[in-house]
Amino acid sequence: MPIRLVSWICGDRAGVACRGLFLGLLLASAGWMQSAAQTITNDGAAGQQNPEQIQQAVSRYEAFLANPAPGTTASSLAAIRVRLGTGYFLLHRYPDSLKTLAPIVGTKVEPQPAADANARLLYAQAWLLCGLDHLELNEAAEAVAPLRRALALDKTNANARLALGDALARIHRMGEAEDEYEQQLRLTPSLPDAWYKLGMVHVQLAADWKRVLNTNAEDSILSQELNAETSLAGDANWDAARVLLRLARTAPDQPGVHADLGRALLALGYAKTASDAFRRELALDPENPTAMLGLAEGVALADQWTEANTELDALARSQPQQLARLAESAPPGPLRQAWTDGAVKLPGSIEATPEGIFWRTWLTISTAGSDVLSPLKGPAETCAAIPAAEEAKPGEWLTETCYRRLGEKLKSRQALSAAGRAKLAETLFRLGEYQEAMQQAEALRRLHPHDEWAMYWLSRAHAELAGDCFVRLALLNAASPRVHQMLAERYLGWGQFSQAEAEYKTAIGLAPNLPDLYLGLGDAYTHMLDWASAVTQYKKTLELAPGSVAARAELGHAYAKMGEWQPAIAELRQIPADSPQAAAARLDLANAENEVGNTRQAIADLLPYSAQDKDGEIHFRLAVFYRRIGDADAAKQATQAFQSLRAAQLAVSHDEIQALEDDKAGSPVSGVKPK
Numbered sequence: 321m322p323i324r325l326v327s328w329i330c331g332d333r334a335g336v337a338c339r340g341l342f343l344g345l346l347l348a349s350a351g352w353m354q355s356a357a358q359t360i361t362n363d364g365a366a367g368q369q370n371p372e373q374i375q376q377a378v379s380r381y382e383a384f385l386a387n388p389a390p391g392t393t394a395s396s397l398a399a400i401r402v403r404l405g406t407g408y409f410l411l412h413r414y415p416d417s418l419k420t421l422a423p424i425v426g427t428k429v430e431p432q433p434a435a436d437a438n439a440r441l442l443y444a445q446a447w448l449l450c451g452l453d454h455l456e457l458n459e460a461a462e463a464v465a466p467l468r469r470a471l472a473l474d475k476t477n478a479n480a481r482l483a484l485g486d487a488l489a490r491i492h493r494m495g496e497a498e499d500e501y502e503q504q505l506r507l508t509p510s511l512p513d514a515w516y517k518l519g520m521v522h523v524q525l526a527a528d529w530k531r532v533l534n535t536n537a538e539d540s541i542l543s544q545e546l547n548a549e550t551s552l553a554g555d556a557n558w559d560a561a562r563v564l565l566r567l568a569r570t571a572p573d574q575p576g577v578h579a580d581l582g583r584a585l586l587a588l589g590y591a592k593t594a595s596d597a598f599r600r601e602l603a604l605d606p607e608n609p610t611a612m613l614g615l616a617e618g619v620a621l622a623d624q625w626t627e628a629n630t631e632l633d634a635l636a637r638s639q640p641q642q643l644a645r646l647a648e649s650a651p652p653g654p655l656r657q658a659w660t661d662g663a664v665k666l667p668g669s670i671e672a673t674p675e676g677i678f679w680r681t682w683l684t685i686s687t688a689g690s691d692v693l694s695p696l697k698g699p700a701e702t703c704a705a706i707p708a709a710e711e712a713k714p715g716e717w718l719t720e721t722c723y724r725r726l727g728e729k730l731k732s733r734q735a736l737s738a739a740g741r742a743k744l745a746e747t748l749f750r751l752g753e754y755q756e757a758m759q760q761a762e763a764l765r766r767l768h769p770h771d772e773w774a775m776y777w778l779s780r781a782h783a784e785l786a787g788d789c790f791v792r793l794a795l796l797n798a799a800s801p802r803v804h805q806m807l808a809e810r811y812l813g814w815g816q817f818s819q820a821e822a823e824y825k826t827a828i829g830l831a832p833n834l835p836d837l838y839l840g841l842g843d844a845y846t847h848m849l850d851w852a853s854a855v856t857q858y859k860k861t862l863e864l865a866p867g868s869v870a871a872r873a874e875l876g877h878a879y880a881k882m883g884e885w886q887p888a889i890a891e892l893r894q895i896p897a898d899s900p901q902a903a904a905a906r907l908d909l910a911n912a913e914n915e916v917g918n919t920r921q922a923i924a925d926l927l928p929y930s931a932q933d934k935d936g937e938i939h940f941r942l943a944v945f946y947r948r949i950g951d952a953d954a955a956k957q958a959t960q961a962f963q964s965l966r967a968a969q970l971a972v973s974h975d976e977i978q979a980l981e982d983d984k985a986g987s988p989v990s991g992v993k994p995k
Contacts, residue, residue, distance in 0.1 A: 519789030649815035650686035801831035
């Protein structure tokens with residue numbers, strides 16, 4: 321098992337650094353180390369991890385060094401110092417460990433490569449301990465040099481290399497940390513910790529490059545588009561819509577803007593307006609897969625299955641790899657809700673067709689595998705001609721066949737222009753070759769430090785590489801519940817709810833008493849609109865953690881979605897008014913009160929939160945409730961407040977807001993608020 325440090329990245333591993341995990345690794349890597357390990361083990365410091373026994377061993381080493389036996393060699397004294405330093409380290413006495421090691425690491429004489437192997441390992445372990453001491457003392461900068469010295473003496477020491485990567489990451493030298501973790505994985509490709517740490521470096525680098533793009537080109541179209549894409553990935557659809565509505569007016573010809581806008585609007589329930597945005601994107605960029613599938617989803621929601629299947633078939637021919645990727649994520653909430661409620665149904669004429677089987681599978685279980693996608697694929701679209709990189713519009717999609725031909729052409733060139741290298745990075749990224757895409761974007765950035773496309777593709781590539789690392793980690797560390805929980809959370813963020821469910825179930829099987837796992841599984845079921853299963857998991861969470869406000873709020877929400885109004889009211893009444901969940905819980909509570917005929921109580925529930933209304937939802941509900949009790953003036957005022965808040969949030973006019981609301985009013989899932 322690899323060393324796990326107090327890390328810059330991983331809360332659940334913090335403090336593990338060192339007890340039994342380190343001891344054998346520090347002391348059992350060579351002949352003299354074997355005897356040292358046996359000595360410590362006999363003293364009880366290794367296997368039992370008992371602080372009292374470690375202290376007993378430390379006391380004996382202290383006594384020996386205070387009065388060495390006659391004839392004790394310098395190398396033996398050095399070995400005892402390393403053992404004593406290790407004992408101090410395990411007791412969290414890091415300054416004492418550094419002081420004990422100083423006579424070894426402070427010497428000007430150090431074994432040369434040809435020297436005795438045991439001597440080299442002795443010095444390597446001393447330098448390693450010194451670096452770990454500095455890390456534990458939050459002196460990451462001071463840890464770098466000793467850890468490099470340890471690696472110079474023992475190039476295969478995985479513990480030193482991972483610790484060096486951690487030190488570099490903690491002082492925000494992420495590129496160097498990435499290099500160390502990648503080097504370790506070349507040496508030991510099955511080391512779970514290295515995959516986790518590398519994945520977290522990629523997460524940080526994706527955020528760093530996004531920040532650099534925003535800083536260097538704050539108002540650029542590309543930086544705004546990347547921000548919107550990040551919001552969409554995090555299900556922050558209102559935030560994305562606000563940015564994209566502005567971009568749709570100011571940069572209407574920018575590839576991807578209308579597709580992303582349609583995606584945000586469809587998730588928010590504006591199906592007709594979303595379909596219009598997808599059609600506008602396809603008029604500009606006919607091969608955009610997000611727009612093709614989005615349009616298919618939007619018209620399916622309107623029961624226009626012929627057009628839906630036309631777009632689906634076209635996507636399967638032109639972008640089969642992208643279709644497979646998109647189908648790993650769940651359909652938009654309103655479409656899933658309409659399917660679950662029976663508001664949208666497949667015509668009998670297409671139920672048994674490849675398209676019908678795809679829709680039924682995807683809408684039912686929120687993912688579609690190759691067995692469902694393969695029958696959709698007709699003859700792949702040919703590529704009659706590929707554009708010159710300098711003439712191709714950055715960000716504009718090609719068919720998969722054309723991308724492959726363009727990638728081969730660009731790779732064969734001896735030298736590439738900035739436009740050519742940017743297009744190559746784009747091509748590689750869209751073919752799923754993220755490592756190469758990152759490398760090309762890095763090369764472009766070195767040649768042109770302010771190139772926005774370089775920063776954009778660096779951010780996107782690092783984000784995808786992070787996901788790849790976490791998948792590898794789960795395969796290698798199958799017995800860790802926290803690894804499966806982490807991967808489940810990632811799947812939730814990616815909209816891959818069935819995969820998240822599977823990972824949470826695996827984690828629960830390994831750690832059945834962790835309430836967070838049941839809460840996460842409940843969230844997965846909530847996203848899948850499986851309310852009964854969500855209720856079961858939230859109840860289990862509350863059995864293990866009765867004070868969990870999040871679980872209680874979600875339990876009340878699930879009851880409300882099931883139409884079980886009294887249980888919903890009972891749970892939601894318990895949500896503290898000052899909790900982060902309070903406003904959303906009051907919305908659910910007010911709806912439940914209204915459904916059981918207590919509309920005036922529903923108004924009383926919501927009014928204290930009206931000042932916190934950010935998106936207009938509270939005022940919209942108040943308007944509905946006021947109309948129900950016949951208070952037309954109050955309903956009018958609440959409606960005006962709703963329209964003003966919604967218009968301000970989306971940066972659109974009141975007329976545009978009215979058009980959006982008219983759109984939603986005609987939807988088969990009118991009134992559904994995506995979670």
